[in-house]
Each structure stands twice: as structure tokens, then as C-alpha cells.
Amino acid sequence: GAVVSQHPSWVICKSGTSVKIECRSLDFQATTMFWYRQFPKQSLMLMATSNEGSKATYEQGVEKDKFLINHASLTLSTLTVTSAHPEDSSFYICSARVGLAGAYNEQFFGPGTRLTVL
Amino acid sequence: GIQVEQSPPDLILQEGANSTLRCNFSDSVNNLQWFHQNPWGQLINLFYIPSGTKQNGRLSATTVATERYSLLYISSSQTTDSGVYFCAVLSGGYQKVTFGTGTKLQVIP
Numbered sequence: 001g002a003v004v005s006q007h008p009s010w011v012i013c014k015s016g017t018s019v020k021i022e023c024r025s026l027d028f029q030a031t032t033m034f035w036y037r038q039f040p041k042q043s044l045m046l047m048a049t050s051n052e053g054s055k056a057t058y059e060q061g062v063e064k065d066k067f068l069i070n071h072a073s074l075t076l077s078t079l080t081v082t083s084a085h086p087e088d089s090s091f092y093i094c095s096a097r098v099g100l101a102g103a104y105n106e107q108f109f110g111p112g113t114r115l116t117v118l
Numbered sequence: 119g120i121q122v123e124q125s126p127p128d129l130i131l132q133e134g135a136n137s138t139l140r141c142n143f144s145d146s147v148n149n150l151q152w153f154h155q156n157p158w159g160q161l162i163n164l165f166y167i168p169s170g171t172k173q174n175g176r177l178s179a180t181t182v183a184t185e186r187y188s189l190l191y192i193s194s195s196q197t198t199d200s201g202v203y204f205c206a207v208l209s210g211g212y213q214k215v216t217f218g219t220g221t222k223l224q225v226i227p
Contacts, residue, residue, distance in 0.1 A: 109161035
């Protein structure tokens, strides 16, 4: 149980285009999902916390208009990188938390999406 | 914000050896998890351990929340244990998740 999928697993796009990444909880409902970014040989950095039915909470330094997050259902959150540039190239990982919003429960991670912007 | 430091940053082991990885955090936390990130980037849950001790096969973990640290023990290491190990904590009123700096483990035959 507690499986999280991400799609696509990798994407290459031209500078200026937008890319959408989907994160799904396959066998549980997730009121809270998280989006992380990981540069090579570095740790994961939290970008935003996504709660179903409400606006995402972004971490300091993360541009809300550039990284659009939608959590329209209890099993799906999407991250759209708008007008992507080469510096947005990174490994994007989502996670979903089991249990009720606000509960201190375990997170499960998707397999990640490697974005390369040319 | 909370600081989460892991040590050692790099570790090379001979197959069959034992090791201890440490995670120190600078403030009280609501929960703590250990993960193994494989070479393809997938994060695999090892332990959800806000306090106490847990064991799963060759791995075990101990968190002493009052002293703000957690330990991950790997016994009889295998080459498949190679990868990066992260701890991650949940803290604060906004329940922010903060990942540690990571320990890169290489197990050689």
C-alpha cells in the first residue's frame, strides 16, 4: 500500500515552454501532498505544500507564478513549470501524506521527474 | 528554521561490514523518517520513527527526541545498500518538512 506515482518520469523541453507534472496517490487518499526539488548531489528542498481544495503554500524563494500547483482531488496534484528556462532543469519529486490534514503521518514519495530545459 | 545535519557525508564500506549513520536536528520535531534514495532517484521509506527504536531485517533505527538525534544502523552491508540515505523531520506549527544533508554510502564487494 501507500503507492505514489509521477508522470512523466522524464521530460525534455525547449526554453519558454510550460511543463506539467502529475502526482497521484494510487491506493490512498492524500489531503496533503508536497513538491520537492533536488539538484545533483544535493538534498531535497521543499518547494510547496499542497492541500486538497485550497491554495498551495509556497516556501520562501519559490515563485508562485512560475510553479503552479493544483490539488483538485484527493488523489491528484499537479505542478506546472511555466515558461521554463535552463535553470529550472532539475529532479522534481512529489510526496503524499497518509491520513488527515494536519496529522503527523508518514510521507510516501513518487519516483520523481527529471526535467531538462534546452 | 530547523537545521538537520547528517554524518558522515560519505561512507565507503566493505561488503559485510556494519555502519551507523547519524541525524542531528536543531529543534523539537513532530516526526522523523529515514529514506534510502537509490541510483535512479526513488526515495524508499525505511523507518517512520519520531521516537524509540525500530528494526527491519538488517536495518534498525533509534530516535532520541529529547536529545535531538536519530541513528540508522546497517548491519552486514550489501552492495544493494549503496545510495544516499536521508533523514527528514516534520517541525513547527506549519509542519514544514526539512530534509537532512544526506549520507552517501558505497558498499564495495
